[in-house]
Amino acid sequence: MSKYEKIIKIALWVLMIVSTGITAWGYAAGFTDKSVDTLLYWAYALVVVGIVAAILIGITISAINNPKSLIKMGIELVAVVIVVGAVYFLSSGAPAVGYVGKEVSAMTLKLTDTVLNLTYILCAITILAIIGGGIYNAIRNK
Numbered sequence: 001m002s003k004y005e006k007i008i009k010i011a012l013w014v015l016m017i018v019s020t021g022i023t024a025w026g027y028a029a030g031f032t033d034k035s036v037d038t039l040l041y042w043a044y045a046l047v048v049v050g051i052v053a054a055i056l057i058g059i060t061i062s063a064i065n066n067p068k069s070l071i072k073m074g075i076e077l078v079a080v081v082i083v084v085g086a087v088y089f090l091s092s093g094a095p096a097v098g099y100v101g102k103e104v105s106a107m108t109l110k111l112t113d114t115v116l117n118l119t120y121i122l123c124a125i126t127i128l129a130i131i132g133g134g135i136y137n138a139i140r141n142k
Contacts, residue, residue, distance in 0.1 A: 015046070018042075019042065019046070022038060022039060022042050023039065025038075026038070026039050058073075059073070083121075084114070084118065087114055087117045087118050087121065088110070088114045090117070091110055091113035091114045091117055092113055093106055093109040093110035093113055094109065094113075095109060
């Protein structure tokens with residue numbers, strides 16, 4: 001077992017123990033506002049750590065194996081930023097119709113609309129890719 005494998009294994013065990021402890025505390029506290037907030041913040045932190053680790057490992061492996069692939073990755077990153085920015089600016093941020101709860105800030109409404117619109121767009125692209133892939137395979141395998 002290499003040094004890196006040992007470090008990763010120890011880090012995963014630590015994350016699992018902390019996650020189990022926070023979850024057990026949430027159950028013991030009866031899922032009060034404080035315990036639920038802690039659970040959500042921990043989940044957010046794990047997602048961010050996972051995304052950052054995946055990106056950094058991907059960039060590192062790409063740089064080692066094929067340095068020219070970094071240019072393609074940069075172009076793809078710029079394309080994603082442009083699409084997300086366009087969706088953000090096209091999102092209305094209008095309050096939900098019929099909502100009678102606590103008033104939500106305009107920034108939260110805008111971000112919520114952005115995430116919803118991105119989800120719709122990605123779902124449509126996924127469905128088109130599935131259909132297009134099926135058609136492509138049917139034509140190619142004829």
